[in-house]
Amino acid sequence: MTDLGARETSFSMEGNPECFRSGMQPDTTSGGRLLSASEDSRANPGFKMTRPAKRRVRIVLIVMLFIILAAFITVVAILASGRTDSTPGSTPKESEEPMILSASHHHIRCKDNVTVSNTASQWRHWNDRMPEWRQLPDIKHGGFVIVSPVLKLEQGGASGGVLLSMRLPGNNTRFHVVALTIDRKNKTKPRVLNSGNRRCDSVAINDEDFFKDGGKAFRIYVFYKRHFRLHGIKATVTSLPRLHSYRALGTDEVTTATTSPDFAVVGPGTRDHCSLEIMNRENIDCDWWNIEGGDAGDFVLTEGSNCIKGGTKSDESASSFLKLQPSDDLHETRALLISPRLRQDAPSVTLTFWLMLKCQGLEIRVHRVPWGSGVGAMDASSVVASISSRPIHLQWEFRTFEIPLPGSHSSYQLVLEGVIPANASCEDEKCGPGSVNAGKKPKLPTLAIDSLTLELFYERCPMEEGSDVMDCSFQTNSSDATLCEWKSSFPAGIPPEVQFPSFSDWKSESSGTGTRHGATQQHLEGRGRILTFDPSGKAGHEPYLRTPLVVASKNCSCLMNLTYLMRGLLTPRLQVNLLYGSDTSDENREKEAQWSLFGHQSEDWQTALIPLNMRRNSPFQIEVRARNVAHAVADLHIDDIVFEGCAMKKT
Known part of the structure; x- marks a missing residue:
């Protein structure tokens, strides 16, 4: 027998030694092969395996190894994908009845416990063998x-898309969201949801071409790549109103309407200031947008009106602002800024x-809505502030309004x-000083807005x-001043070398005047010394x-905490600002207004709590600072200034 270098395996078996000693030969008629026996083998009876038997054993072992490995891979894949269905890689069946979403379902909240299963009315979990992956070249393949369920907008309704709100896991996973018709011939552009803080995040799916027919059936697909088990999710799908047009603030000649505005982002350490000043014909200093449609009017950029001289800087130079006026007095007029x-x-x-609100009954409401929901999430519950x-x-x-930002959504917008x-009444109203119709009754009710700022407010x-x-x-x-x-400012014309405290704009006072304006002796009783600014002969000055x-x-x-007394109709404006920059000259x-009041406020001292x-x-x-100073006899008075928990120091 030729030695092929293979290792032989022996199987010993007990034999009858008499059989070998007597020269008896094994029966080979059945096709078996005679094994030669040496003297050693006769002394220790047994036989060796043939080559074909050895190959068969090897094949059986290899097959068993492959079966075990395949079973292990299948179990790992099922655990990683979190699947509960018994048909991996299968596509959803389209025989189920679609869920109709009416336009009235617009409240945004992650409220429903949506179980991952293959029940027709529930969301289902599938793997990356779905053909939808191949239809999305802008999303990397290889995920889950x-x-x-099959969804459908109300036929002929006012819906223009859907809003998907999901409670996401906290593992910094990117979720790509796409809507596909059930025949997979039409799809929306991909949107992205980012998890990381276990919060409810929302994404609007409102492609105009996709939803223009209104009645087509579709599914929403949420793709992700991280291999983790999703035991369940919280999600809500609600309908959105039809797309509105947005127009950048400016004149109609230089701005065009769009359904996909490029919104600026306000994050930590940034402050968005909309001055509404016209930088050039194509650039208005503002990141807010006018919403066209869904209301009955628009805010118009202007540099003045018959009843309002100009914006908040009108005492220095003409400035622009936004105004809203009705086209007639028979219908309510509404306008929206986002x-x-x-x-x-x-x-x-x-x-x-x-x-500035000219005439009675005018109102400004401030709505807080989740990012992407727009006017679709506006209702009585979204109002966080109002002014009449x-x-x-x-x-x-x-x-000034400090508006909470709940952790239930990752981003918000204000409207x-x-x-x-x-029929707004203007009987008891007068036009402002310096305007064309100063002192007269306004011809039209006017709502005016100027200089908007947004800043994320840090924790206390x-x-x-x-x-x-x-x-x-x-x-x-010792009760000295x-x-x-x-440091106080000085009147114009006083040179630095003679700027003594007695010449400063703000002077110490410890006795009342006894007149109908300013601080009387009764106002100063028990207060010691206060500061007073006398505006007489200082019109236009800003101490x-x-x-x-x-x-x-x-x-x-x-x-x-600022204690003040503003008594008298023509009392100048009192304003608190923050001035940023190391050059004090x-x-x-950069100047940020923090608080401001104008005119008569009370017959007694008041204390303002001003957040910084x-x-x-x-x-x-x-x-x-004092502003809007006229030739008047109404003084400004300041008493104690106290800071609560302000972690600051002199440089």
């Missing part, structure tokens, strides 16, 4: 997909703007809704880290108090 995208990276956002007109609104009014009711500074370095009661322990760390240059130790917010530095948003390592000054 969650498939919705903000940039607000990332939910802070507990709240601060919205500030200037407004009051009599004799002569000057611009400054408003300003201006409302002028039918820890109280133990607060500083009292800028606190001031404007008197020493002092400005503490603050201020300023801190030295300070810097915040961290990104946080705090409160400034630069009067053109401080940026780490950004030098700034705090300024208290």
Whole structure:
């Protein structure tokens, strides 16, 4: 037998030694092969396996190994994909009855427990062998997909798409969302949902071409690549109103309507300021958009009207602002402005703007809506603030709103809704000073807005880290006058070498005037010294108090308490600003209004609680300024200034 280098395997078996000693030969008639026996083998009876038997054993072992390996791979794949169906790679059946989405279902919330299964009315989980992957070249293949039930918009309704809201796992996975008709001939462009914080995120699917017929049946496919098990998801699919057109703020001649505006994004450390100033014919300094449709009017950019001289900078130079006026007095007039995208990276956002409401019954409502939902999510529950007109609104009014941003969505938008009711009354209203019809009754109800700002508001500074370095009661322990760390401006024309405290704009006072304006003796009783600005002969002048240059130790917010007395109809405006920049002599530095009031406020002292948003390592000054100063006898008075938990120090 030729040695082929293979290892032989012996199987010993007990034999009858007499058989071998007697020379008996084995029976080979059945085709067996005679094995030669040596003397050694006769001494230890047995036999060796033949070559064909050895090959058969090897084949059986290899087949068994492949079967075990295939079973192991199948189990791992099922566990990784989280599948519960028994037909891997199969495509959803289209025989089920579609779920009809009516236009009235527009509330956005992740409320439904959607189980991953192959029940017809539930979402289902499939793998990457679905043909939909091959139809999406802009999405990388090799992942998994969650498939919705068959959906259908209400035929002939007002729906223009759907909003998918999902509670996502916290593992930084990108989910690609696509809608496909059940015949797979039409699809929407892919949208992306980003998980990471286990929050409810929403994406609008509102391609105009895809939903123009309204009644077509479709599914929503959510593709992802991460290999993790989804035991279940929370999701809601709601219908959206038909697409509205958005128009950038400006004149009709230079702006065009679009259904897909490029919204700016407001994130941590950024501040969006819409000054509404016309930089050039094609560039308006504003990131807000006018929504066309869904209302009965539009905000119009203007530089003045018969009843309003100009914007908030009109005392310096003509400035533009937005106005809303009715086309007739028989119908309600509504207009909508939508903000940039607000990332939910802070507990709240601060919205500030200037407004003027001429005539009674006018209102501005502020809505907070999830990103992408637009006017479809607007209802009574989305209103977070509102302002109504009051009599004799002569000057611009400054408003600040701190609006919470719940963690239920990753991004939001604000919508300003201006409302002028039918037959709005203008009987008790007068046009503002400097306008064409100053002092006269307005011819048309007018709602005006100017200079909008948005800034994510940081969490409150820890109280133990607060500083009292800028606190001031404007008197020493011995009752002498002092400005503490603050500095006052001086009237124009006084040279620096003679700028003594007695010549400053803001003067210390400890006794009342006894007149019908300003602080009487009764107002000063028990208060010690206060600061007073007398506007007589100083029309157009803007006196201020300023801190030295300070810097915040961290990104946080705090409160400034300002006690003031504004008594008299023509009392100048009192305003608190933050001035950013290390050059204190630069009067053109970035200036942010934090609080502002104009005219008579009360017969007694009031205290303003002014929130301050401080940026780490950004030098700034705090300024208290008087504006809109006329030749009048109405004084401004300031008492204690106290800061609560403001983590700042002098540079």
